[in-house]
Amino acid sequence: MSYDITGIAERLQAARKTKGLSQRELSELAGVPQAQISRIEAGTVDLRLSSLAALAHALDLELALVPRKAVAVVRSLSRDAISYNRKDVVAIQKEMQRISETMRGIQMSMPDLEGLQRLQKSISDLHRFRVSMLDLEEMKKLRHIIEQIGRPGKEMVSLNESLKIMRTIRNKASHDPLPDSGDTLSRPAYSLDEEDDDA
Amino acid sequence: MSYDITGIAERLQAARKTKGLSQRELSELAGVPQAQISRIEAGTVDLRLSSLAALAHALDLELALVPRKAVAVVRSLSRDAISYNRKDVVAIQKEMQRISETMRGIQMSMPDLEGLQRLQKSISDLHRFRVSMLDLEEMKKLRHIIEQIGRPGKEMVSLNESLKIMRTIRNKASHDPLPDSGDTLSRPAYSLDEEDDDA
């Protein structure tokens, strides 16, 4: 029993720190006094479900009762979110937007550029994948190169380079490990404190 | 908050009934008085973490704090498919959820079933794709067949069939036309902030 409670406390503290919140900040978010948060994190109180739920909510967590020893795809999904940097999602989306806009401009100024349709199709195909599967650095590279297409004298070079990067992006989306997927099937993602236990 | 607590109470009761235990039997297992269990299940008390942990343990459940981001990210990403039929997206997500739950059950009841890991990896790999790229009908089929895996005598047949459907799903996700692909580059598919109104 008690290990469950300890784990919960640890999980709460880890989450708070991950979000870069002080106890006082979390206190304001969750409506639980800072002094209580300190005790909770220290494991010196056996807190009530309502308090736990309030803290969890403030930390973008959700309380769940899951079967023990189960390994599930949903956990895989959760793992995605745990390990995934939300900033990257936003950044990738922004890159994609810029790429789209740049492509729009290129199509207007040089609609007959050879290979442009191919590039466009490649970019469109990225929509098949989750944003989280796309590589931010490669997307940045792509955008840079696509921007060069509009520069006189660099059209074909840049376009071909873009196609090359597109291939890289696609390959990574298709074959890169899912975020932490190597661990997904072998350990319980829900209980981060039990990594070395019950695997 | 309160919905979290309600959900927990309901989950506890459902688990107890699933296991065919009376409150008195669970009381003995968990060391929590029957009267209290009744109140807990009725949601009339704001129980302590230790009580919850004891009950969970007796019901072969595990208390976990899982990121709500997982849901939020899924929701966020599915908004990408603005022009896609939202009902389908939701339906696909539900199918995915059911598939996950079913897989969880199967893994608990037959963890050593040959090929199960392969199937699970295939399902995980679906996460590379946008929900909108997944075919609802195929997902339904998949769920149906996966549900058959749990039936005695049908394990291998159903599992192999599942793998086959998985291949179909994957192929369609990779090669089917994009939804409204003609508009892809002209609409702000990646402007999640604009759509991020409810949270």
Added chain:
DNA sequence: AATTTTGATATATAAAACTGCATCATATAT
């Protein structure tokens, strides 16, 4: 160096959980 922030801890009080015990209404079994 001075100031601010952070988490830990103490105090007193109100509220509520928890417990053992008992009992009731209803359902089920004999």
Added chain:
DNA sequence: ATATATGATGCAGTTTTATATATCAAAATT
């Protein structure tokens, strides 16, 4: 019809949480 099981609910006593408030030592910031 009687006996048993089940979940709900009441009661009184005990324990503990939660809270507001305050303060401290250490760390971080200015």
